[in-house]
Amino acid sequence: MTALRRNATIAWAIARKDAIAEVRGKQAAVSTLTFAAVVLLLFGFALGPDPRRLADAAPGLLWLGLVFAGLLAVGRFHELETEDGALEQLTLYPVDRRSIYAGKAAIGALAMLVLGALLVPLVAILYAVDIVRALPVLSLTVVLGAIGFAAVGTFYAGVTVRMRAREVMLPLLVLPIVAPLLLAAVKATSAALTGDPLGELPAWLELLAGFDVVMLIAGAGTYGFLLEE
Amino acid sequence: MKTRILGVAALLAVIAAALFGLYGVPADLNQGDAQRIMYPHVASAWLAYLSFGVTALAGIGWLIRRDLRFDAVAVASAEIGVLFTALAIWGGMMWARPVWGVFWQWEDPRLTTTALLLALYVGYLLLRRLSDDPARRATRAAVVGLVAAVDIPIVHFSVIWWRGLHQPPTFLSPDKILHPSAPLPFVLALVGMLGAFTLAWTWLLIRRYQLARAELAREDAVRGGLVRRASAAAARPGVAARPAAAARPGLPTSDDGGTPQPKAPAEATQ
Numbered sequence A: 001m002t003a004l005r006r007n008a009t010i011a012w013a014i015a016r017k018d019a020i021a022e023v024r025g026k027q028a029a030v031s032t033l034t035f036a037a038v039v040l041l042l043f044g045f046a047l048g049p050d051p052r053r054l055a056d057a058a059p060g061l062l063w064l065g066l067v068f069a070g071l072l073a074v075g076r077f078h079e080l081e082t083e084d085g086a087l088e089q090l091t092l093y094p095v096d097r098r099s100i101y102a103g104k105a106a107i108g109a110l111a112m113l114v115l116g117a118l119l120v121p122l123v124a125i126l127y128a129v130d131i132v133r134a135l136p137v138l139s140l141t142v143v144l145g146a147i148g149f150a151a152v153g154t155f156y157a158g159v160t161v162r163m164r165a166r167e168v169m170l171p172l173l174v175l176p177i178v179a180p181l182l183l184a185a186v187k188a189t190s191a192a193l194t195g196d197p198l199g200e201l202p203a204w205l206e207l208l209a210g211f212d213v214v215m216l217i218a219g220a221g222t223y224g225f226l227l228e229e
Numbered sequence B: 001m002k003t004r005i006l007g008v009a010a011l012l013a014v015i016a017a018a019l020f021g022l023y024g025v026p027a028d029l030n031q032g033d034a035q036r037i038m039y040p041h042v043a044s045a046w047l048a049y050l051s052f053g054v055t056a057l058a059g060i061g062w063l064i065r066r067d068l069r070f071d072a073v074a075v076a077s078a079e080i081g082v083l084f085t086a087l088a089i090w091g092g093m094m095w096a097r098p099v100w101g102v103f104w105q106w107e108d109p110r111l112t113t114t115a116l117l118l119a120l121y122v123g124y125l126l127l128r129r130l131s132d133d134p135a136r137r138a139t140r141a142a143v144v145g146l147v148a149a150v151d152i153p154i155v156h157f158s159v160i161w162w163r164g165l166h167q168p169p170t171f172l173s174p175d176k177i178l179h180p181s182a183p184l185p186f187v188l189a190l191v192g193m194l195g196a197f198t199l200a201w202t203w204l205l206i207r208r209y210q211l212a213r214a215e216l217a218r219e220d221a222v223r224g225g226l227v228r229r230a231s232a233a234a235a236r237p238g239v240a241a242r243p244a245a246a247a248r249p250g251l252p253t254s255d256d257g258g259t260p261q262p263k264a265p266a267e268a269t270q
Helices: A002-025 A027-047 A051-092 A097-126 A135-160 A166-177 A179-193 A201-228 B002-024 B033-065 B068-100 B109-129 B134-163 B174-178 B183-235 B241-250
Strands: none
Touching: A002 A027, A002 A051, A002 A097, A027 A051, A027 A097, A051 A097, A051 A135, A051 A166, A051 A179, A051 A201, A097 A135, A097 A201, A135 A166, A135 A179, A135 A201, A135 B134, A166 A179, A166 B109, A166 B134, A179 A201, A179 B134, A201 B134, B002 B033, B002 B183, B033 B068, B033 B109, B033 B134, B033 B183, B068 B109, B068 B134, B068 B183, B109 B134, B134 B183
16 A cells, blocks of 8 residues: 555656646647647538538547647657656656656646647537537546546657657557547547437447556556666 | 478468369359458458467567567567458458448458558557667567557457447358358368468468578677777777767667767668
């Protein structure tokens, strides 16, 4: 129990450090949010002005926007560490590597939640979707999706952080892995928005939660090897 | 020599299985000759999964034993796996066009899963290309191979749920979608092709493993040569600084990202 608390404290410290750096730096956070908004705007142009089509596609577009912007965010939290040899310092601390992973995943999930808080209302406005009724379920879906994406994204950011061409490799590795997450999140979102006529919502939320658990375990179990390099 | 015998046996087995599949089995009642594509198609899909399973296990082997021979097995298996995954998709599309009327059927969970599988392991191979230090490459590849292997079942089940339309796999219930006009020859042709392909896979794996070992040995030699030349130059007064700096990227301690450095021969020959 004490070991778990110790690890949680370390993870908290790492997440807090990154959050402070992000809030003080501002540019990266603002540009990522702007990027996400522009993506949603362009989806609108790509699909044309038909409101029916946009409303139908809204859940998919929301999650594509979240995934694209999320890739920038999780990559960013590892890139921070490449400056001034910070990553080497981080690996010197005599702490459980899983807590470093947990801290990075936590800040990644938080960033996804911030993105979600911006994108969900934006989708409602741009694509004329009524989200008010569905808000509780929608929030749960975004939370579960954020955790799963951060679990995968943080792991692969750790893989690519010291690699050549990491800007291409991170999305290339993450996107096929998060396919089930995207699928379940889009299905859950559209079920939430339409009032779940088929009663399939619980199954998709379960799949999302299962994905989160499996990927967190896989990430925590393997991330330590990457820091040994 | 033994490998060569295996190779010849695999070649003969594949030819025999192909001839049997083409001429020994009557054409399918519903699908006609197109159904014959199923024999190599199912065999390729089986080898794809076998390869990625072996890659994941070899990755675990490397992480535990830290022996680069495990990594050589991993890369050999992954490359062959990508080949057979691509073959499986190609065969599937060739079959789907006459039977379903389209090359790509989003409602088929196995097709979409296999496409993601291809993307996952092409990424795996690219990741290897972009890592220069053998130990670092092996570690990255091992963990990525493991996470990919964990992801595949989730992908598969999610896609099945997604369509709500579940087609049972061909091999376990051949009568469901293939309606074979002659069940016994059909099963014989399928099993024969599976066996022949697996023999060919074994031969390819051994050969590619030997090649991977040779590549590692060459990387080692280049690295060692650089270190020797650098220390010899350092011993000579006056010219010490430059060759030592040029040799740095090849040393095991270096990072393969970051600041642009002169290309070491180890990278150039990849």
